[in-house]
Amino acid sequence: QVQLVESGGGLVQAGGSLRLSCAASRSIFTINVMGWYRQAPGKQQRELVATMARGGVTNYADSVKDRFTISRDGAKNTVYLQMNSLKPEDTAVYYCHADYSSWGQGTQVTVSS
DSSP: OOOEEEEOOEEEETTOOEEEEEEESSOGGGOSEEEEEEEOTTOSSOEEEEEEETTSOEEEOTTTTTTEEEEEEGGGTEEEEEEOSOOGGGOEEEEEEETTTEEOOOEEEEEEO
């Protein structure tokens, strides 16, 4: 198990940007896949936003391609999610995961129209 702590959420107007951070308790290069999911208000399911494999391969949901970018800093054991051109439909609690088994506490992102 790895502990994950997210930060960087908040309230932003449509068209704005936010950067989420996910700090891991051990080297992120010991983790096969890290990424972000989100759970929108009123929805029971979390949906994939973006993932990054240990080798650097990334994957994005169609709804965020060309707007969101996942990246990492190995020296800080941190994965980031840069979110640009935010839309009201991006409003959700965003969760970081490690190998789909360890999850952070979530960080709220609210985009106003």
